[in-house]
Amino acid sequence: MGPENRRLTVLTLLPFVMMATVTVADLAVGPAVVFLPLVSLGPAFAPLVGSWRRTACVGGIALLLCVGLGWYNDLLGTPRGLMSIASVLGVTGAGLLAVSMRQEREAELDSVRSIAEAAQRVLLKPVPRLAGRVRVAVCYMSAVAEARIGGDLYELVTSPYGVRVIVGDVQGKGLEAVETAAVVLGAFREAAPDEADLAAVGCRLERAVERQLGAEKFVTAILAEVGPEEVTFLNFGHPAPLLTRVDGTMTWPEPSSFALPLGLAAHGAAPPEPFRTEFRPGDQLLLYTDGVTEARDAEGRFYPLAERAHLLKGRDPETVLRALRQDLLQHVSGPLHDDAAMLMLRHR
Template sequence: MLLPLAFIVLISVVDISSPPYIHLGPLLVVAPAITASFAGSRLTALIGAVAVAAQVVIGVFHGGLGTSNHEAQIAALTVVSAVIVFYCRVRERSRLELAQVRSVAEAVQQVLLRPLPDRLGPLQVAALYLAAEDEARVGGDLYAAARITTGTRLIIGDVRGKGLPAIGDAALLLGAFRELAHHHTGLPALAAGLEASFCRHLSELAGADGHVRERFATALVLDVPDAEPVVRITNCGHPPPLLLRGDRVSTLHASRPSPPLGMCEMPDLTYETDTFAFEPGDVLLLYTDGITEARNRDRVFYPLAERLGTWPGSSPEVLLKNAHRDLQTYVGGPLRDDGVLIAIERTPA
């Protein structure tokens, strides 16, 4: 506040001390203009009023208020100050609306993408959601975990498209997984249940011709038993996970990957489960294609598997921090697509 007030005092003193033919009063507009950069509309209006009062004082000492020059200066300063105050009001309203939108978006994210707990039985878990836009909070990428009697089940997926349709599809799949994960003993039955739920969802969105725009979702469904050092995976068109064992990184490719969820017109869909060793100390990294399809300035994809081996022995949380920092350096700017990273470590019993 001292800066605009100092400007008002300085300009007034110099103007009053100057010859009558020199007019510095118009410079008083700088005071409300500066105030608008850090204060609200009320404080800006107060400084504008002080600046107008100072212009009146200058007019009294410089030939009186009746001169047309001083009347024009006072009127112009009043109008400009009013415009600046109006701008502050519009800016405050925009900030309030943005804060409300952020609050709603964060609430939606908490409902859809519930934070994964740090511990799930013998598993230590960390998750990272990277938004393609600074103000984004939710999108088509999804993940969830559920504790069952024998262990932990997880899903990570990526819905085709962006915006509200993608959020609606992701919400449907997350809700279906959280319910069906407790009602099916095997992953093939769970994947089939997710496919049926997603197809019912798409049929409700079909138009008058019975067709709906192409919408599907890649997904990876995992079962990590507490008592066995293995992980069972059913892959529905999703990028395969990576296994970090010491400084060695291996890709867990599915023997027979299934098509993405939402292929409702494909007959005789079958889902296979692959079993991989997942021993204490191993780290499993799940991700969406927004990570591996991020490019640098030379348009080269981010080599996630190669970079993962440079951080052996890291905890899931530290591993994701290193990956996030390295990805930002590699891309050199914002991501073009949302991305999810989930690190899972099996700890000794």
């Protein structure tokens, strides 16, 4: 049972536990100490979960208990007994109103979620499981509760020049980061099938980001183009990918000189140069964002991706990413503090 299910179970049982505790305490102590007003705690907690019928049922049970305990304590005709009954009725009425308001908010949240899911389908489209010579799997985890999309981005396009992918990380969070991610992905989807050279695709992305972003805003990104027996990279200040060979060896392909992220071309730095490495049948390539490698545990230690080589040796990319995701969440022992995206390519 997950934490959410445990919390739901506790909230469901809480009103009945409170009323049972008050009843047992009142019967055990006797009329000397009157617990009668505390019966209203049951209908006070009832609106947290469930429908208005459940809240009304809890209120009815609390009213019966209040009358019974009032009779047991000879308080039915006294002001204290009448006020206790009135308290139960008042709290039950307030609970019914709270349930109505909660259900309205839940309906609004469901509507927002459906819009977010539609936006995700437009912004982060599902990648195909097979593309040219590669099998593909993707994993995306947002750091924002209830969010479906964030500042990390990924895309795969099958072009006449090979399978081209991008993985990137937008500076910042929130709607502004999502808007920037949409600009980058739109430019990549337009340029990747048309440009014969991967560097030309990078130039198109740079121009699109310059038009969108203000000063000192940037996007780290890495582009990859899969050929018959090699892969070409274009790295805009992004973490190096992880290449696992069929013999189990691991390498981190890096350029001879690092380039600035997208959006910082005005600083006068040279654009990135494409660099190549072998990519043969059975090899696996993992592209990821820094939300993976910079995820910290309770003691502040970064996630040791290089030490998780045994998780990357599976033949099915989806199985590998599921295992890697589970291991990452176990490392942080809770929600991530930054968005994390992983895209794996296996040469088949």
